[in-house]
Every structure is written in C-alpha cells, then in structure tokens.
Amino acid sequence: MDVTPIFEAKNIVKTFPGVRALKGVSLSLLPGSVHALLGENGAGKSTLIKVITGVHRQTSGQLLLNGEEVSFGSTHDAVAKGIGVVHQERNLIPRFSVAENIHLEQLANSWLRPVNYTALNQSARRWLEELNLDIDPAMPVSDLSVAQMQLVEIAKALSLQSRVLLLDEPTASLTSSEAANLFTILRRLRDNGASLVFVSHKLEEVVEICDRVTVLRDGDNATESRPMAGLGRQDLVQMMIGRAESGGTWRKRDSAAQPVVLQLKDLATSVGHKDISMNVRKGEIVGLYGLVGAGRSELAKAIMGRFRVTSGTVEVAGQTARITSVADAIHKYRLGYVSEDRKTEGLILPHSVLANAGVPIWRKLSGFLGGLRDSTVRRAVSPYLEKLEVKTPSLAQTVGNLSGGNQQKISVAKWLAAGVQLLIVDEPSVGIDIKTKAYLHDLLRELADSGTSVIVISSDMPEIIALADRIVVMNDYRIQGEVANIGTYDTMSQAIMGLIHRDPHRAQVA
Amino acid sequence: MTPFSRILRTDWFGPLIIVILAVVVIRAFSPQFLSPLNIQVLLLAIAVNALIAYAQMMIIAIGQMNLSVGAIGGLAAISFAGMMEVWGIPAPLAAALALLIGLLCGFVNGVMIAVTGISAFVITLATLAIYKGINLGITEAQPFYGIPANVKAFGNGSLFNLIPLIALPTLVAAVGLWFLLFRLPAGRFILAVGGNEHAAQLSGIKVGRTITLAHAISGFLAAGAGILVVARVQVGQPSIGDDWLILSFAAPVIGGAILTGGHVSVAATTLGVVIVALITQALVLFNIDPFLVQVVMGGLILVAVGINRLRETRMQALKRSV
Numbered sequence: 064m065d066v067t068p069i070f071e072a073k074n075i076v077k078t079f080p081g082v083r084a085l086k087g088v089s090l091s092l093l094p095g096s097v098h099a100l101l102g103e104n105g106a107g108k109s110t111l112i113k114v115i116t117g118v119h120r121q122t123s124g125q126l127l128l129n130g131e132e133v134s135f136g137s138t139h140d141a142v143a144k145g146i147g148v149v150h151q152e153r154n155l156i157p158r159f160s161v162a163e164n165i166h167l168e169q170l171a172n173s174w175l176r177p178v179n180y181t182a183l184n185q186s187a188r189r190w191l192e193e194l195n196l197d198i199d200p201a202m203p204v205s206d207l208s209v210a211q212m213q214l215v216e217i218a219k220a221l222s223l224q225s226r227v228l229l230l231d232e233p234t235a236s237l238t239s240s241e242a243a244n245l246f247t248i249l250r251r252l253r254d255n256g257a258s259l260v261f262v263s264h265k266l267e268e269v270v271e272i273c274d275r276v277t278v279l280r281d282g283d284n285a286t287e288s289r290p291m292a293g294l295g296r297q298d299l300v301q302m303m304i305g306r307a308e309s310g311g312t313w314r315k316r317d318s319a320a321q322p323v324v325l326q327l328k329d330l331a332t333s334v335g336h337k338d339i340s341m342n343v344r345k346g347e348i349v350g351l352y353g354l355v356g357a358g359r360s361e362l363a364k365a366i367m368g369r370f371r372v373t374s375g376t377v378e379v380a381g382q383t384a385r386i387t388s389v390a391d392a393i394h395k396y397r398l399g400y401v402s403e404d405r406k407t408e409g410l411i412l413p414h415s416v417l418a419n420a421g422v423p424i425w426r427k428l429s430g431f432l433g434g435l436r437d438s439t440v441r442r443a444v445s446p447y448l449e450k451l452e453v454k455t456p457s458l459a460q461t462v463g464n465l466s467g468g469n470q471q472k473i474s475v476a477k478w479l480a481a482g483v484q485l486l487i488v489d490e491p492s493v494g495i496d497i498k499t500k501a502y503l504h505d506l507l508r509e510l511a512d513s514g515t516s517v518i519v520i521s522s523d524m525p526e527i528i529a530l531a532d533r534i535v536v537m538n539d540y541r542i543q544g545e546v547a548n549i550g551t552y553d554t555m556s557q558a559i560m561g562l563i564h565r566d567p568h569r570a571q572v573a
Numbered sequence: 574m575t576p577f578s579r580i581l582r583t584d585w586f587g588p589l590i591i592v593i594l595a596v597v598v599i600r601a602f603s604p605q606f607l608s609p610l611n612i613q614v615l616l617l618a619i620a621v622n623a624l625i626a627y628a629q630m631m632i633i634a635i636g637q638m639n640l641s642v643g644a645i646g647g648l649a650a651i652s653f654a655g656m657m658e659v660w661g662i663p664a665p666l667a668a669a670l671a672l673l674i675g676l677l678c679g680f681v682n683g684v685m686i687a688v689t690g691i692s693a694f695v696i697t698l699a700t701l702a703i704y705k706g707i708n709l710g711i712t713e714a715q716p717f718y719g720i721p722a723n724v725k726a727f728g729n730g731s732l733f734n735l736i737p738l739i740a741l742p743t744l745v746a747a748v749g750l751w752f753l754l755f756r757l758p759a760g761r762f763i764l765a766v767g768g769n770e771h772a773a774q775l776s777g778i779k780v781g782r783t784i785t786l787a788h789a790i791s792g793f794l795a796a797g798a799g800i801l802v803v804a805r806v807q808v809g810q811p812s813i814g815d816d817w818l819i820l821s822f823a824a825p826v827i828g829g830a831i832l833t834g835g836h837v838s839v840a841a842t843t844l845g846v847v848i849v850a851l852i853t854q855a856l857v858l859f860n861i862d863p864f865l866v867q868v869v870m871g872g873l874i875l876v877a878v879g880i881n882r883l884r885e886t887r888m889q890a891l892k893r894s895v
Binding site: 138139142150152153154155156157158159163167168170171172173174175176177178 | 757764765768771775776
C-alpha cells in the first residue's frame, strides 16, 4: 500500500493492577478510510480507544501521528493533535445551544473573555452545513432528536480540525434511515480525506461501511489493519471469537395450538402507548423489535404494572387482569421482567448472589412473622443457578464482582425460581460476549420448550431473527405489525424494515 | 417558534405573572400596601433575601447544594461587626475583609468537594457546624452592638425615600451574576458542569476548579447578605443566618432552577424572592400569625417543584409528538 498511515499505534501494552488489558496491540489508520475496530467485550477495544484519545496512557508502545511519535497526557492533548471522538453516550450540555456545544472546547481556554454568541452561531452554521444538518445553531441541544445530537457531536469533533475521528457505537440509538443518513455523511467525510474509526457490534453495518478492519481478541490483535474486501460477517465473527459461531441458530417451533398466555387489546398507557394489540402463546418466543425509544421497554413495564394502563384490556391466561403493581404482576399473574439495565434495574450489585436470586420469592418463602431463612432461599434458587451454570465461588459472592454474562444469568435465574409463566427479557445480550450470547439464546429456547412464554425485546435484528417464532414490530409507541419468523436474515430484515417504515408520516429523517 | 411562545417558555414568565397577581390582589384588600414606606420595607427584605438566594443558586447551578450558606453569612456578619467594634477598623475595610472571609469559607468548601469527591451535602453539613461553631466561639453568643454611625446611615438610607441603599449591592450582584452565568466562559463552565459533568470534562473544562469557583462565589454572596443584615438591624447578632436555609432553596426553585444542575435563572430567582416577600407581607397585613410563614414557604417549594416537574414531562411529551 503506497498511502502512508496518518495515525499508528504500535505494540501498545496497557496494564492495570492485576490485569494486562492490552498485550501489544497495533493499529494503523489511512487517510480517506473507514476503519472498523472490532472485538468482544473485554477484548481491549475500549482500552485501546482510551489510549488513543488520551484518557489512559499506555504502559509501553508508541503512538505515531504522521510518522512522528506523540504522547497524550490528557484528552485535551489528543484533541489538540486532531484526534476526535464521538462517544457512545451523548456528551453534550443539554441546556446549552448547539453552537455553544460545538465550540465548548475552544471556550474552555479562557475564563473571563465574554462569549460572542453571534460569532459562535456563525461559525457553528458552517459545520452544520457540512453535515447537511438544517438546525438553528441557537437552539438548545435538549430540543434535538438523538440522531441530531449525534451529528452535533460529529460537528463538534470536525470543528476541532480532527484528522482522526473515532465513532463508538454511533448507530446504537438511530433508526435505520438515520443510520443511512449518517453513513452518507461518513462516506463524504472519508472522500474528503478524513480517517474514521468505526466501532460497532452490528457487523452488518461494519461490512457495509468499513474498508479496513482491525480485530482484537483477549488483548491481542486477531487481525491488524487489513482491507475489508473479501471478508463477510462470518469471517469477522470467527476472528472475534477464534472459531465459527456455534449453536444459536434459529429452529422452527410451532405453538399455534397452545393457549394464549398474554393478550393485549387496544392498550393505551400513561406513558403514551396507543392501540397496542398483541398476544403470546404458551411456550412461544415473541420478538419485540423496534429502535431505541420505540416504547418497547415502557410497554414491558406497563404490562408489569409499573406504568398505568389508561384504556384497553390485558388478559393473562384468558382472564382479564388488572395489574396495578409489580408485586401483583409477579405474585398474582406470574409474570417476570429481566431489565435491559441489569446494573441499575435488574440486580442489587452490592448484595450477594443468594439475595439477588431470591428477591422475587422472599414473600412466598417467608414463614412465621415474615421470617426468612437463608437455607429456605438457597433450596429454592440453587437448582436454577446450577441449571444456568452461573459461575460463582459461592452464593455469598457479591453480584457486582461477577462478569456481565453471569450477572445476566442470575437475573434470569431469579425469575425461573419465581416460577413465572411469562418472562419478558429486555435486550438480553447487551454487554455480553458472543459465546455467552449464543448460550443465553439456547437457554431461552429451552425455557420456551418447557412451556414458559418469552417476549424478547431487542434492537439487534440478527438476535431477534435467531430467537423469535414471531416478530412484533414497534415504532413510536405503536405496534406497526407482526411477521412470522422464517429464520432467514435477508427476507426477515426486509420485512421488519418494511413494517417500521409502513406509515410514511412516521418515518423520521434526521 | 413565535416570540410569544418563546416568552412562555422562559423561567421568569410564570413567577412574574404570580407577582403581578399577588400585587393586584393584596392591593385590593389593603390600600396602604403600595405606600412608599411599605414598598421600602418590601425592598429591604428582598435585597437581603436575594443575595441569600443567589448564594444557593450558584451551587444549584453546578448540581450541588450548600447547607453552609447561613453559617458563612453569620460568620461574615459577626466578623464585620466585631472588627468594627473591637478593633475599630473602618467600615469599608471591615466589609471587604468580611467578604474575603466568606469567599474563603466557600473556597474551602469547594476545594474539599473537588479534591475528595465527597458529596457537597456532607461537606457543607460539616462546614456548617464548623463555621457556626467558630461564630459562637468568637461571640460567646453575645451580639456586637458597636455599629458605627455610617453603617447605620447606610442601613437606614434610601434613594428618593423609596429604594433602600442596601438594595444597591444586590442590584450589582444580580447584574454581575447574570453577566457571569450567561456571557462569561467561567459562568458557562459552571452551568456546563451542572448540566453534564462528564461532557464538560471531555470538552477540556477543568471541573475541579469550576466547582471551587462556584463555591467561592457562593461564600462571597452569603457574606454580602450577612453584612447587609448587620447594616439593616444595626446589631451583629450571632444568630444571623440561622434561618436562611429554607429560603435559599425556595427562591431558586420557585424560579424554575433544576436541582440536578445546569439550569438557573437570575431574574426568576429574584422573582422567587419577591413572591416569598409578598406572601410574608400579606400574612402581616391580613393579621395572620407570622410564624406561619415557614409553613407557607414549605408549601410554596412543593408547589414550585410540582410545576417544574409538570413542565418537564409536558416538554418531553411535546418533543415526542413532533
């Protein structure tokens, strides 16, 4: 290759007390290119990003910018050298204007020179135009859509003369048309010579937009800066996990003859759902697909009694149910909900495995005067923890010290112990590596085979297509429609996208 | 957005309407309400209380709280009076030194919060006890009575027999704070840290220094309020500041400040102070037990927080429907 790299990381080693997060990783970025950085959780991706953007300093190894060695003591140093980053979580000041957010970095240099808002707006307009973003720079950022906020962050990075721009999971909360718009912009930036690094779990997107790829595995390079040409999704997975994707494939299951466990009719809720009608049969896996913000988790919480149902009916096992509290949902109707945010909503991290797995059944197990004995709880939850192969030194272990996969297993186990007839699993594979994910999928299938109904909420289309018997598509707090799953990605993804954009008035354009 | 709906969305519009309504209603029941003397009494209360509210507002802006506002104000007040009585220091110098003491107290708060990362609630709870303790140690709970004539004259004086002289420093502070918060980078940093600390840090803002600055300004303003109280009541009471806490939160919250930080309004906070003053006055004019003021103020906080919450959820619903 005769193009010289604009940025190189050579043999980067980063150790934290007790952990070698990076064991000598290299990466080289070319101008005018979109470079994919892939790896499972724990592979060292985020550590490498933090080294490149100046959050951490490498233990050994070199960073080269245009062939010259650079050293970043802080994020500020990295920015000054033209390394821009758009983080996964939004990093804007909500009440500040678009223009001020874009230029905050420049303002940070002086404390007392009055801010010239007219000049700020003018300069911001230029960057917004560059991104085809037609918004008023004086508008507060809190009034923008998520996609617009993300573009504002890109504008912010561009305004700092970034020569290298890292995008960490940029499409995580975008609709597909918003993502397509983002890709158009990224391609244009690339054609103008920018060097982009694209980090994503969505391999379909990676294959679509990236021209080069680096894969990390266990803190090492599984592959270093090779062209993307000729690589497919399966090849990338193989590089990431060191072998081909195993298990986790869709199989046809038929539950049409089974009784309906949950039936929603014309449901409306206090959080804004309208005309929600759907059902779930015994032993069926129903996928609830939609983008972040479509109202799926909120619907699950409304079913669980967390939000008020304002009209319509909920039927559980053929009986009209009035679920007014989560306790009702669990004890009276035997419904369970595995939250997508297991760290803040699903588990009590400082408590033991035993305490976490037992929470939903404490009430059932409590004896005289509400007294509760560890041995009783242990007897009730142990079989499920064993069945799910939770790896923990003991039941007294603090949950916060376990891996993400094990935490997820515990949050499923606690509902199995509670003997639920319907389990709603929200984004089951967020923060879980591919191996555990396949395992978790098998587990949900087994669960359904044994008669528990499952609703899987996911924004990850391959996951939904691998798991569900039937896919219900939601957008903007409404049901857009449903399709029976036949397990082939191309057909199904088209059908699902078709449903999402069924009503042209609702199709959002960034 | 039309200019009118823009005004509707500002923080000061609601409180302003309430102020106008309150004035009209109280005036209807009590003709002497708008007499020059009564207006002067009102402005006296507003001048002091506004500084107390600003002192808390600066800390609310960074998403923290300062329980030691009253303790700092009290310590500055007795220092001001004591320096004049015991050491015979001229009033302007004593005032400057007392302001410096307030600035320092706030600075200490800020440094401890920024360096240790311990919550402002805990740190200022501790320094509340310490500053109050120093106050009592110095005064042995006895007031300083030797307030010089020029200070008394300042406390009693007024412009055109209408605007009290002690309202002037407050006016300067209000304009200064507005300029700081909405025109100077330093003030923008304070709001940025309150709005999203992580993002502010990633944008190169020095978070620790910003937190320290906000606390130092808060201490300075609290000291200013303490000095004005001494000028007004003409005694250096050790108990000055003991009853500031509720008011200091009430006014900014009535003014739509968000307690998690990043959004405050000087004008609306001032209107919040005015509302509290009007209601206190009304209780007096209608012969209602003045001790009920606290009950009313507590109720006001609840109503204001409720309205803010309603506004927020409606704004979100609005955003989703477009």
